[in-house]
Structures are given as C-alpha cells and as structure tokens.
Amino acid sequence: MFLEIKDLCVDLGQFKLENINLSIEKGEYLILIGPTGSGKSVLLETIIGFYKENSGEILLNGEKINNILPENRHIGIVYQDHVLFPNMNVYENIIYGLKRNKELSEQEMDEKVKEIAKILEIDHILTRDVTTLSGGESQRTALARSLIVEPDLVLMDEPFSALDVSTQNKLISIIKKIGKEKNTTFLHVTHNFNDIWNLADKVGVMKNGSLHQIGSVFNVFSKPANDFVADFVGIQNVFEGKIKKNNQNHLVNVNINDNITLVSSDVEVCSHLEDYTNVLVTIRPENIIFSNESMNSSAKNILKGTVIDVTYSGPIMGITVDVDGIVFKGLLTRSSFQSLDIQVDKDIYIIIKSLNVHIMDRYSSFKLEKS
Amino acid sequence: MRSKFEWLFIIITSVITILFFIVIGNMFLIPTYEGFIKALFSQQMIFAIGLTLSTSVVSAILVILCCIPMAYTLSRYEFRLKWLFKIILDLPMAFPEIVIGIALLMFLGNYGISRWLGFFGVNLVFNSAAIVIAQFFVALPYAIKMLYSTFNYVDSRYEFVSRSLGYSESDTFFNVTLPLAKQGLFATSIITLARCIGTFAAVLFVGGGILMKTETLSIAMYLNLSTGDIDMAITAGILLVIISFVTIAVMEKYVKEQYV
Ligand SMILES: Nc1ncnc2c1ncn2[C@@H]1O[C@H](COP(=O)(O)OP(=O)(O)OP(=O)(O)O)[C@@H](O)[C@H]1O
Ligand SMILES: [Mg+2]
Numbered sequence: 001m002f003l004e005i006k007d008l009c010v011d012l013g014q015f016k017l018e019n020i021n022l023s024i025e026k027g028e029y030l031i032l033i034g035p036t037g038s039g040k041s042v043l044l045e046t047i048i049g050f051y052k053e054n055s056g057e058i059l060l061n062g063e064k065i066n067n068i069l070p071e072n073r074h075i076g077i078v079y080q081d082h083v084l085f086p087n088m089n090v091y092e093n094i095i096y097g098l099k100r101n102k103e104l105s106e107q108e109m110d111e112k113v114k115e116i117a118k119i120l121e122i123d124h125i126l127t128r129d130v131t132t133l134s135g136g137e138s139q140r141t142a143l144a145r146s147l148i149v150e151p152d153l154v155l156m157d158e159p160f161s162a163l164d165v166s167t168q169n170k171l172i173s174i175i176k177k178i179g180k181e182k183n184t185t186f187l188h189v190t191h192n193f194n195d196i197w198n199l200a201d202k203v204g205v206m207k208n209g210s211l212h213q214i215g216s217v218f219n220v221f222s223k224p225a226n227d228f229v230a231d232f233v234g235i236q237n238v239f240e241g242k243i244k245k246n247n248q249n250h251l252v253n254v255n256i257n258d259n260i261t262l263v264s265s266d267v268e269v270c271s272h273l274e275d276y277t278n279v280l281v282t283i284r285p286e287n288i289i290f291s292n293e294s295m296n297s298s299a300k301n302i303l304k305g306t307v308i309d310v311t312y313s314g315p316i317m318g319i320t321v322d323v324d325g326i327v328f329k330g331l332l333t334r335s336s337f338q339s340l341d342i343q344v345d346k347d348i349y350i351i352i353k354s355l356n357v358h359i360m361d362r363y364s365s366f367k368l369e370k371s
Numbered sequence: 372m373r374s375k376f377e378w379l380f381i382i383i384t385s386v387i388t389i390l391f392f393i394v395i396g397n398m399f400l401i402p403t404y405e406g407f408i409k410a411l412f413s414q415q416m417i418f419a420i421g422l423t424l425s426t427s428v429v430s431a432i433l434v435i436l437c438c439i440p441m442a443y444t445l446s447r448y449e450f451r452l453k454w455l456f457k458i459i460l461d462l463p464m465a466f467p468e469i470v471i472g473i474a475l476l477m478f479l480g481n482y483g484i485s486r487w488l489g490f491f492g493v494n495l496v497f498n499s500a501a502i503v504i505a506q507f508f509v510a511l512p513y514a515i516k517m518l519y520s521t522f523n524y525v526d527s528r529y530e531f532v533s534r535s536l537g538y539s540e541s542d543t544f545f546n547v548t549l550p551l552a553k554q555g556l557f558a559t560s561i562i563t564l565a566r567c568i569g570t571f572a573a574v575l576f577v578g579g580g581i582l583m584k585t586e587t588l589s590i591a592m593y594l595n596l597s598t599g600d601i602d603m604a605i606t607a608g609i610l611l612v613i614i615s616f617v618t619i620a621v622m623e624k625y626v627k628e629q630y631v
Contacts, residue, residue: 050531070534077535083528087550096546097536149536 001059002026002185003047003153008056010046017042017209020056024153024202027183030214031196034206035232040189043206044155047187048075060152076146080158082138084130090141091126097149116144120174136167143171147178156188160195172198193233197282197360205229217280217360222327235318235329237283242276243359251300251354254281259324263300264357280360287356288330290319290340291349301352303328307344310337317342321350399609402602410606418583419591419607426499426587427567430506434514434563435556442518443548447527463512471508472576479504479577497579502587505573510566514559521555522548558626565618569611 001023010017017039024030032040045051047058049070058065065073084093091113098109117123120140125133133141139159146154160168176199179186188195196203196217203221204214205228213225221238224230241254241262252270254262262281273279294302305323312318317337321328328350332342342348373381402410410416445457463471477483479495488495495501525548533543549556571589578585582594588607595603 045531048531048535050527069539070531071537071539073535074537075535077532079528079532083526083532085529085533085547085551087547087553096533100537100542146532146536151535 004059006057009054010051011054020211022214024185026185028201029186029199030202031200032189032204038206039209040206041157044157048077049073074152076151076154078142078146078156078159080161082142084141086131090128093141094144116148120144135162153185158189235285237328239281241281243270243279244275256326260326262357263354264359265354266359269359282358285329285331289351294349299351300354303350307342307346307348401605406602407606410602419586419588423568423587426502427564430503430567431564433507434510435560438514438518442515443522445519446522460512460515468509469572472573476576501577502574505577506567506570509570509573510563513566514563517559521552525551554626558622561618561622565615568614
C-alpha cells in the first residue's frame with residue numbers, strides 16, 4: 001500500500017474525524033465524496049500535516065508520517081480557490097517549490113517551469129500578476145505549482161468546482177495524462193460525480209466525520225454499504241464490461257456478461273483502448289425506457305428482463321429489472337407506470353440509446369495492469 | 372434623489388466633522404506669524420523636535436520587532452492561559468496612560484528595580500531611555516492589536532501550501548506570511564510611530580519632564596503652557612497636528628482600507 005490510514009481520529013472540539021481507515025496504491029486515484037461539513041477537507045489537511053491526529057496512523061510508502069513535519073512529507077495540495085501567493089507572479093508561484101531544491105541550476109528550474117506550463121497551457125501567462133487571472137488560469141497555475149515538485153501524493157480539495165464545464169473537462173484530461181505519465185497518486189475531494197466517472201479508481205463516501213464506504217467505483221455505486229451511501233450516490237446503473245470496437249458504424253460494443261452486450265457511442269473515450277479492455281459503463285436511470293413490446297426503434301439496446309422490485313417516491317416510481325443476472329434501475333412517472341401495467345415478476349423490455357451508455361476508461365487501464 | 376435618512380446622516384457627519392476642523396484649525400490662528408517662526412526656531416523647540424523624533428523612531432522599531440512574534444503567536448498558536456495573555460496585553464488600552472506612567476515609574480524607580488539597575492550603573496528614569504520605555508509600553512498594545520488582526524486576515528492555507536512545497540515554518544513566515552501582511556505591518560508601523568510621538572502622560576512621569584533634557588513636543592507644550600508662553604505651547608501643538616496629519620495621509624494613500 002502506498003498511502004495507508006489506520007484508525008485515524010482527529011478531535012477539533014466541535015468536530016471529530018472518527019476511525020478513518022483507507023488505503024491507496026501507488027498511481028491510484030481516490031475520490032472522496034460526502035455532504036458538506038462531513039470532514040473531507042479536515043481529512044486532507046490532517047494527511048498533509050496541519051491538524052494533529054489524536055490517535056491512529058498515517059503511513060506513506062510504508063513509513064509512519066504522523067510525526068514528520070508537513071514540509072518533509074512530499075505531499076502536495078491544491079485548493080478550490082487556488083490559494084496562489086499574491087505577492088508573486090505566475091512564474092514565481094510555479095517555481096516556488098523548486099527553489100528549495102539546491103541541486104537544480106537556475107536553468108534547469110526554468111526549463112521545468114516551462115515544461116509544466118506548456119502541459120497545463122499557461123506558458124503564455126507566466127509573467128502575469130496572479131490577481132488578474134481567470135478561474136481556470138489560476139487553477140492551472142495552482143496545479144503547476146504543486147505538481148512541479150513531483151510530490152508522492154497530491155491532495156485536491158474540490159479543484160474544479162469553481163470552473164466552467166469545458167475547462168473542467170480540459171483539466172480532467174490533463175490530470176489524467178500527468179497521472180499516467182508520472183504514476184502520481186491522487187486523493188481528490190469533489191461534489192461532482194463527473195469527476196468520479198472520469199478520474200476515479202476508488203471512491204470513498206464520508207459523513208459526519210466517518211468514512212462510510214470505500215471501494216472501487218463499481219462497488220460503491222452498485223453495492224452501497226448502507227442506506228446513507230445508497231441515498232447519497234443515488235440510483236446509478238454501473239457495470240463492468242469489456243469493449244469491442246466497431247469501426248464501421250462508429251459504435252463500441254461492451255460485453256457486460258456472456259449474454260448482454262451494450263452498444264455505446266462513446267467512441268472517443270475508447271479511441272486509445274485496445275479491444276477487450278475492461279471498462280466501466282454507466283447509464284442514468286432516467287435514460288432507461290420501458291416497454292411491453294420489443295419495439296422497432298432507432299435505439300441500439302433493447303433488452304428483455306424481469307421486474308424484480310418497484311419503489312415509490314412521490315410521483316416517481318423506481319423500477320428494478322433483472323436481465324440475465326444484471327440489474328438495471330430505471331425511473332417512471334406514476335401514470336406511465338400504470339399504463340404499462342408494471343408488476344413484480346412480469347417480463348418487460350428496457351430500451352437504451354447508445355448515446356446514453358457512457359464508458360469510463362480510466363478505471364479499466366488500472367484494473368487491467370494490476371489483475 | 373437622496374432619502375431623508377441619507378440627508379440626516381450626512382448632515383450629522385458634516386456638522387461634527389466641521390466642528391473638529393474648527394477646533395483644530397482655530398489653534399493655527401492663535402500665534403502671530405512672527406511668534407510662530409520665533410518659537411519654531413527656538414533652541415528649546417528644535418531640541419524637542421529632535422528628541423521626539425529620535426526617541427519615537429527607536430521605540431517604534433522596538434515595538435514592531437516585539438509585536439511581530441507576539442501578534443503572530445496570538446493569532447496562530449493555541450496554548451494555556453492565552454486568554455489571560457490577551458487581556459493583560461489589552462489592559463493598557465483601557466486605562467488612562469497616566470496609570471502606565473506611574474506604574475513604570477514605580478517599577479523602574481526607587482520602589483522597584485532601580486537599586487539593581489544602579490548596581491550595573493544603569494538608570495532608566497528621567498532620561499531618554501526612560502522616554503523610550505514609556506513610549507514602548509504605551510504603543511505596544513495598539514500595535515499588537517492591529518497586527519493581530521492583520522495576521523488573522525492572512526489565510527493560513529497560504530502557509531499550508533508553502534510548507535507542503537517543502538519550506539520550513541520560519542522560511543514560510545518570511546517568504547509568505549510577512550509579505551502578505553505587508554500592508555498591515557506598514558499601517559501598524561505608521562500608527563505606532565504616531566502613537567510614540569504623541570505619548571504624553573507616561574513620558575511625563577517616567578521621563579520627568581525636564582526642560583531641555585527629557586522635553587518632547589508634548590512635554591514642551593505642557594511646560595510652556597504652565598509658564599504662560601502661549602506661542603511656544605501652541606507651536607508645539609501645531610507641530611504635533613502636522614505630524615499626525617502627515618502620518619495619517621501617508622497611511623490613507625498606501626494602505627487599503629481592509630487592513631486598517
Ligand atoms: N480548525 C477547525 N476547528 C474546529 N472545527 C473545524 C475546523 N476546521 C473545520 N472544522 C469543522 O469541521 C467540520 C468539517 O469541515 P470540513 O471543511 O472538513 O467539511 P467538508 O467535508 O470539507 O465540507 P465541504 O464539502 O463543505 O467542503 C465542519 O463542521 C467545520 O466547521
Ligand atoms: Mg471542504
């Protein structure tokens with residue numbers, strides 16, 4: 001294990017972190033989610049060394065770091081609001097951490113700054129005053145500042161939440177690339193499930209200072225450990241599968257098991273993946289269409305299954321359908337529910353457009369290397 | 372269109388500000404021009420200006436050097452009896468300066484440590500050193516208060532980031548914390564200097580108010596008032612007003628409102 005936290009307790013008076021246990025392997029990407037005030041930021045700041053734990057151990061690379069000063073832990077941190085030093089310009093912010101390394105010459109440092117600035121696409125604003133930067137530029141600068149020293153572990157506290165969606169996506173792909181190249185380990189706090197789909201190998205769910213569940217994305221979303229986790233992650237259809245590209249019609253087939261193959265139009269995501277790579281597939285419950293007949297439709301996925309559960313929550317019904325051992329969850333309005341005459345144990349068709357079958361690649365590549 | 376409410380508040384503000392201006396400005400009209408020039412260039416006045424500025428600069432430097440670690444400690448660290456420390460340090464702001472003056476005189480003089488000091492040939496009452504001590508004690512609590520809120524205002528996450536990048540606590544303090552507290556530190560220095568220049572009662576007691584020896588501007592004003600030399604007294608007063616005006620103007624110009 002690369003980072004291992006054992007029975008960690010932190011008492012801040014008004015708030016306590018209780019019995020946190022988690023572990024991350026080298027190069028893995030852990031995302032922490034949980035309601036506001038659940039202690040995610042406090043946990044990050046304890047790992048980095050700014051809150052003192054009352055009991056428990058933090059091990060990095062097998063070494064206990066509880067009593068190691070923050071400056072000697074080699075852990076980087078990136079905040080939502082960037083926290084760039086306002087007394088330094090972009091270049092000075094980025095080079096700050098390098099300057100401590102007396103072995104590097106001025107020129108080597110300069111080259112490193114230029115290199116990381118290029119990757120993060122901020123090489124044109126290096127001389128800018130940080131107070132004049134846009135949100136995206138600031139966050140890229142903050143990322144550059146913490147990544148340039150090649151920390152063993154990078155902690156990110158809601159790094160993208162103040163950014164627009166397209167900037168988020170850009171930064172996500174940059175982070176992915178850097179993570180892969182340098183085999184960096186990340187611990188990332190977010191409120192946005194998209195970050196999970198795009199980046200996470202593992203997910204942890206926190207509430208009231210404790211970690212309610214931690215595991216693979218698939219496990220947490222498909223087998224929530226308790227009611228709170230189930231409620232918090234919401235209903236999600238998350239499956240593991242193997243891809244098989246179909247270049248003629250720009251679609252990708254994903255084998256979920258021997259009998260079920262879903263068709264997805266997420267060709268782009270799979271462009272760099274070999275056939276038969278493991279991937280994670282998600283389908284939002286509202287994108288599942290129910291029907292009593294196998295309609296002739298443009299949708300690529302038409303599956304026959306059996307209704308195994310029906311739940312009521314106000315005007316919306318939750319329908320659980322078993323298709324050859326794979327469980328799909330969908331939503332229906334009460335009136336559609338009645339007109340379709342849905343009952344437990346009755347057969348039903350579910351229809352999903354290929355557009356709505358989303359493929360997460362990152363998960364796969366890591367799982368494969370390890371297994 | 373201003374509302375009645377707005378008008379009322381603006382009028383209250385204007386009337387009282389103008390009142391202040393008249394009270395202070397009136398002082399400038401009392402001495403004749405010749406009287407003012409004569410007083411200004413008198414030996415006594417030149418001595419008082421020199422003594423005031425030199426002692427104040429020394430005390431202000433001492434105050435700043437002490438209040439940086441003190442304000443930082445109060446702002447960042449938790450320790451037992453911290454609440455009591457804060458009360459003790461705030462206390463001198465709540466009671467009249469004259470109390471500090473008497474307390475210091477007792478402590479430094481015959482009722483206190485003067486015998487031990489005398490043993491080493493040191494005397495800390497009725498001389499310039501005494502003035503510096505008096506100014507120091509009067510100005511320090513204000514300086515700590517100001518700098519304390521400045522440090523509170525510096526987000527400690529800047530320090531976290533710096534340390535996570537490998538810098539020690541002290542490197543971080545000099546690279547990040549102090550530069551970020553620059554405005555507040557500057558404001559504190561200016562206010563401290565003004566406070567030291569204007570100290571009266573404490574300086575009178577500990578310094579003794581001796582003509583041409585421990586005679587600062589405010590003491591000069593007092594001594595001349597009691598001997599009836601109005602021109603000298605008012606000139607010293609005018610100088611104090613001018614010095615205050617300049618310090619405040621400098622601060623207004625260079626320090627953003629949030630830091631004061
Ligand atoms: N230094 C501190 N002393 C005491 N309590 C604190 C301290 N810092 C944070 N807390 C409290 O700890 C709790 C958890 O805070 P934390 O910032 O970790 O929540 P979070 O999970 O990051 O929430 P959000 O999603 O809103 O960022 C909060 O109730 C907060 O008020
Ligand atoms: Mg937080």
